Amino acid sequence: MDFTVSVLLATFILSVLALFVFIASMAKGLFGSGGAAAVQIFDADELGTVEDPAATAKQRGSLQQAMDPGHAMQRRSAWEVATRLRADQSSSLVVGVCLTMAVVWLVLASLAGLVSSIKLHAPDWWVGQAWLTFGRIRPVHLNLVGYGWCSMAGIGVAIWLIPRLLKTELVGAKYALFGGALWSLGVVAGTVAIATGHSDGLEWLEYPWQIDILLVIGGAMVGFPLWLTLLRRKVEHLYVSVWYIGAGLLWFPILFLIANWPGLHFGVQQATMNWWYGHNVLGLWFTPLALAASYYFIPKVLGKPIHSYNLSLLGFWSLAFFYSQVGGHHLIGGPVPSWLITISIVQSMMMVVPVIAVAINQHLTVLGSFRALLYSPTLRFIVLGGMMYTAASVQGSLQALRAVNTVTHFTHYTVAHAHLGLYGFFTMIMFGSIYFIMPRVMKWEWPYPWMISAHFWLVLVGFGIYFTGLSFGGWYQGLAMLDKDIPFMQSVALTIPYLQARTVGGAVMTLGHLVFAAHFLMMGWKFGPRRLGAALLAPGPAVPASPASPALVTAKAALP
């Protein structure tokens, strides 16, 4: 028993000590230069200038009115505008490819999810084919979402952000392109493996290890451009988003490699490893990518820096420290050492620290500017995603408490929670980011603004139905399972209406995704009426080759 106590005590003391060091250093103002790093993403005199390429000219005018009415936008230096144009252009091919793949995966993943959902209340539907059975199409859905849509979208957004954050051109785009291709190949092969019954049998780690090699190498290669570009950075300070992207790109290949190493893990040890991975892929891969995007786009769209740079530093390190140890809460009540579960529960509660840090930072940045949500499509998705991050995280912490977990573990409630995180938070932020990025990548505006609105309302309403239905259904299911006088079959029967509601919600979400994908393709083929307006940084093909080029004059002249 002394072993258990000493492990627990050591972890706890270490956590609390680390926390005090941060608080003390913040109180003493030791983080220094916070202001300088926070405004690093803006050019000289750019503060106060709104930016949302997804907005129409009218929306953009209203956005500027709402934020800083008297601001004159002509003050930016031509050299900086040219730098940003070249930064955007240097990443456009690889970003365009990654995001296109992501959208394809999103549509396929939605369809697989919808089929899985229907099968739970129509168990004799489409049972003749092995690959369509629930136990295969459900992991196909999860892996297409995780490694297809979320990872590809996250990588695409991260690569687009890198040159902007470092104010230079992307170096080594070809590595990312090759890495992304390997990764996509892995997703295709992995999907086929699951559908044909060659799963490894672990949740989140279904792909056979031979296929995993593609994702490890691909994942490491998409990180190369970040490190190569960092060598040539033209900024003094690294902005918050760079930390998140850098750490995420380092963490993923290592996590995935250890988790999939063949012949290494066994029995119950494999179960603890499974959830060490299962939670870290969310906390140390998806979450950092989405937070990096929201830390960039919220201040960028609004034209004002984040609320507190020091808080973002606290948020980053406490997220890394606490999030990486929460996995054991998936095994509460299971045959695993009790000290491990207790540590994970403690760290799940400690997750409140980074969550509050991010929440204060992001919500206080937006506070007072809520009218901006009316005019900026990007911001609408990203602020919604940020709110869902807070909600999902607080819910996750509470769910790790034994009393709550006893009810929700093994039920649909957990599935609803997982979707609040990966859909409500991550996917919403990716939608917003893609709306911002694509006009820059394609040098073409979104053809139909109404489709952006339709997409937003469909996924919001669909997800509302999905989440509410499944959360209530799962909670009642859990209560029924805990009552020894209620037969097990009743805990199944009572969920049926909620499962049907989930199918309705999921269908509406899928419809939203089809609208989004259609709009995305129209843009890809430069289809539809070309909207006139000032959404582009500098309209026309003229992009100067070097800061000294005479084309600068064109760029300057073209400014709104």
Added chain:
Amino acid sequence: MSSAVGKWEMDELRLIVGSMVILSGATALLVVMPYMLLKDQEPPPGLQPYTAEQLAGRQVYIANGCIYCHTQQPRDIAQAPDALRGWGRAPVAADYAYDTPHLLGTMRTGPDLLNIGARQPSKDWHLGHLYQPRAYTPGSIMPAYPYLFEVRQGAALPGDTVVALPPAFARPGEVVVARPEALALVAYLLGLDRTYPALAPLSVAAPAAAAAKKAGP
């Protein structure tokens, strides 16, 4: 001020070192320590290794994603009434000595299966239930698995394992024959039986054993 900037500023080196140290810590805690604690554990004397057919059946269980609806980890009676439902005692790590990959599961859309072989020892029931769950459990939402079976017109051939369906679900002039996958899966399910007495739980036993080793010569 400038020295303070240098002290707390984030740069590439701090980012890489810091993120790697933190990941190593978490990995040591959640992966390496369970590995050290569990790697030398002996299987309990009451636990039989899986037969070749049961292992093949375990692969069918994995291939068809049974874990997405079934757990294999009954909870302690203090936490949940699992034992009262006949799902068995709370297991300990040693009960999974032969279970790689682990199939603990996270979902109870269906019941726990760690002791399904003891609870439902009928091969006929399992075969029929896989072919059409609703023939045995009205209201079940488990998928039917017709692709694990073959429907033959007329009589069965010698060597066929014919599924004995309830009369309401049997069609005249047809026999339903189990494919090898179905037979293997049922062999695996029938082998799921951890009703022997549990070894002492790990968190107490492992350090005690380690201490005993240290105390020895």
